[in-house]
Amino acid sequence: MGRNRYVGRVIECEVWWARPLPVETRHLDLLDEPERGRFEAYRREIDRRRFLTGRVLAKTLLGARRGVAPGDIRFDATCEDCGKPHGKPKLPGVEFSISHSGERVGLAVTTVPVGLDVEADTRRAEDSLIEYALNETEQAALRGLGADERASAFFQYWSRKEALMKATGRGLKIPLQSITLDGARLAASADAALNPEATHLADLNPGEGYRAAIAFLTTEPVTITEKPWEI
Numbered sequence: 001m002g003r004n005r006y007v008g009r010v011i012e013c014e015v016w017w018a019r020p021l022p023v024e025t026r027h028l029d030l031l032d033e034p035e036r037g038r039f040e041a042y043r044r045e046i047d048r049r050r051f052l053t054g055r056v057l058a059k060t061l062l063g064a065r066r067g068v069a070p071g072d073i074r075f076d077a078t079c080e081d082c083g084k085p086h087g088k089p090k091l092p093g094v095e096f097s098i099s100h101s102g103e104r105v106g107l108a109v110t111t112v113p114v115g116l117d118v119e120a121d122t123r124r125a126e127d128s129l130i131e132y133a134l135n136e137t138e139q140a141a142l143r144g145l146g147a148d149e150r151a152s153a154f155f156q157y158w159s160r161k162e163a164l165m166k167a168t169g170r171g172l173k174i175p176l177q178s179i180t181l182d183g184a185r186l187a188a189s190a191d192a193a194l195n196p197e198a199t200h201l202a203d204l205n206p207g208e209g210y211r212a213a214i215a216f217l218t219t220e221p222v223t224i225t226e227k228p229w230e231i
């Protein structure tokens, strides 16, 4: 009798990296009314472009998966706190996460709850920000580093923590200090939404000058494929 080998499920995830698109009618036409309102509410052109790109990217890729036109994809982004359309966008039957920073707009698509975060690491990592986000052990790991290395290490931590918080759908309502990391692994969490036994965390490659991480709420192994996106 042959050996019975159990082959478990592997979760597959695609991460797409785009650059902010120009404001063009063909892109704007993909926004529904609440999204158009959010677009208009941003004062800075670059914020508008980042928001627009996240939506165009998500609608184009999710539409292609379903065999429907991008404009026919409609997200529910109702905020669980206030009811305004600025919450985590959702679409039945798929799990995805959007993140933007500087010249990067990312989209992760998969089948389990996911959080993606990208951060430009060219900003200064102020002491107050470090003290706000990192616990004592994590802060100790940054001591003695030069300014550039410190910023890079800090934004790596920050992106990992934010990816975890985004995976829960609660975002920054989970205190950053309540999460303890051991490299790219969740070591401990004071919040019930994040169980280290059922969480998968990984660093990504968004390119020079950026740090990014992705978190999944699952006990299964995950394979991640990163791709550039050109429209």
Ligand SMILES: CC(C)(COP(=O)(O)OP(=O)(O)OC[C@H]1O[C@@H](n2cnc3c(N)ncnc32)[C@H](O)[C@@H]1OP(=O)(O)O)[C@@H](O)C(=O)NCCC(=O)NCCS
Pocket (backbone or CB within 6 Å): 050, 051, 054, 055, 079, 081, 082, 086, 087, 088, 089, 097, 098, 099, 100, 101, 116, 117, 118, 162, 165, 166, 167, 168, 169, 170, 171, 172, 173
């Ligand atoms: C989500 C959050 C972590 C964003 O962080 P950020 O570094 O500024 O931005 P990022 O680019 O990484 O992520 C923003 C994207 O996350 C998604 N998002 C929004 N709310 C989210 C949430 N609660 N959980 C997970 N993802 C969320 C959206 O897709 C958003 O981009 P979009 O609106 O352009 O589609 C932060 O805004 C947050 O915690 N929000 C929820 C709590 C809150 O502020 N509530 C008060 C509103 S009443």
